[in-house]
Amino acid sequence: MASKRKPATKTAIAFIAADTDEARSARQRLAKRYGDVATDDAEVIVALGGDGFMLQTLHTFMNTGKPIYGMNCGSVGFLMNEFKATGLRSRIAAAETTAVRPLAMEATDDRGRTHRAFAINEVSLLRQSFQAAKLRISIDGKVRMDELICDGVLVATPAGSTAYNLSAHGPILPIYAPLLAITPISAFRPRTWRGALIPQTAKIRIDVREAEKRPVNAVADNVEFKSVRKVTIRQQDDSQSLMLFDPDHSWDERILAEQFRY
Structure with a gap:
């Protein structure tokens, strides 16, 4: 049957x-x-x-x-x-x-408080006032740029490379590229720096120099934290x-x- x-x-x-x-x-x-x-x-x-x-x-x-x-x-x-x-x-x-996979951002503000958020597109550091930001960029514990004077800087995933990153003239990344893009926003010094591509396994640390005079906000997609002093960023592999x-x-x-x- x-x-x-x-x-x-x-x-x-x-x-x-x-x-x-x-x-x-x-x-x-x-x-x-x-x-x-x-x-x-x-x-x-x-x-x-x-x-x-x-x-x-x-x-x-x-x-x-x-x-x-x-x-x-x-x-x-x-x-x-x-x-x-x-x-x-x-x-x-x-x-x-x-x-x-998202980026995990951990930001320490001017009161010593720690804030955490995920970003699917990008983590951005943006100047808070008319003063340009002064930022120090370290990759895996090694300082790669001691002083970047700019309106800001962002770290983009492949998924976010066609969003704010592209508007800031950053590179477009294929979705499965094992890379992150670090892209300056209106860099003043060094004026010729166009950013960098780094392994997705890297840990990025950005320190805000002269933070009281040149306050900076940190944004993970649509979550913003005011007056940050230090931000660490890395891919969250288990999410x-x-x-x-x-x-x-x-x-x-x-x-x-x-x-x-x-």
């Missing part, structure tokens, strides 16, 4: 939306079409919004094992797939998974967030396309 074929199970999807009319409307339409479960019960999270909302979602579901499939309902969508209401389950089934991309619009393809824009 032939056995009966079991019906195919459907992937449980949770839809979440940015706080915009476009994203909320899209969520209602998609939930009606595909069903909608609580995020705790979901196998896949579909994030509707722009890159900022995607970044927030990646932080929220870090280390849960839940992949995030983003669809663009915002003004910027480098981290997002194209929005289409049809064929979503097939797109999710065919999507390629990209794992991104990750998962992104899903359509095969014809994969991360590697986006990186190549971005480098040949003119």
Whole structure:
């Protein structure tokens, strides 16, 4: 006697939306079409919004094992797939998974307090006043630049290399490149320094010189700490967030396309 074929199970999807009319409307339409479960019960999270909302979602579901499939309902969508209401389950089934590991930032402020935060895109040190910042950069305990006079400096992951890092004329990194980019922001001295590529295993320390006269803030993605004196940055190897991309619009393809824009 032939056995009966079991019906195919459907992937449980949770839809979440940015706080915009476009994203909320899209969520209602998609939930009606595909069903909608609580995020705790979901196998896949579909994030509707722009890159900022995607970044927030990646932080929220870090280390849960839940992949995030983003669809663009915002003004910027480098981290997002194209929005289409049809064929979503097939797109999710065919999507390629990209794992991104965050940077762990530890910052000590002018009161001696220690602050910690994760960054999926970048950690930035930015001048707080009209005075340029003076920074000392050490890699794995060795001073590599004793004094950088600038508006700031950032350390970017491959995932963040196309964001603020690119706007500051930093290099674009393939998503699986074992590298981090250190990029100055409006460097005054040395004026010709354009930054550095370092191994992802490196530990970076940035000390703020003349901190009382030249106060500096530290930012890990969207978390900011005021008046820092010292910041250490390293990749957090035991943490990750998962992104899903359509095969014809994969991360590697986006990186190549971005480098040949003119």
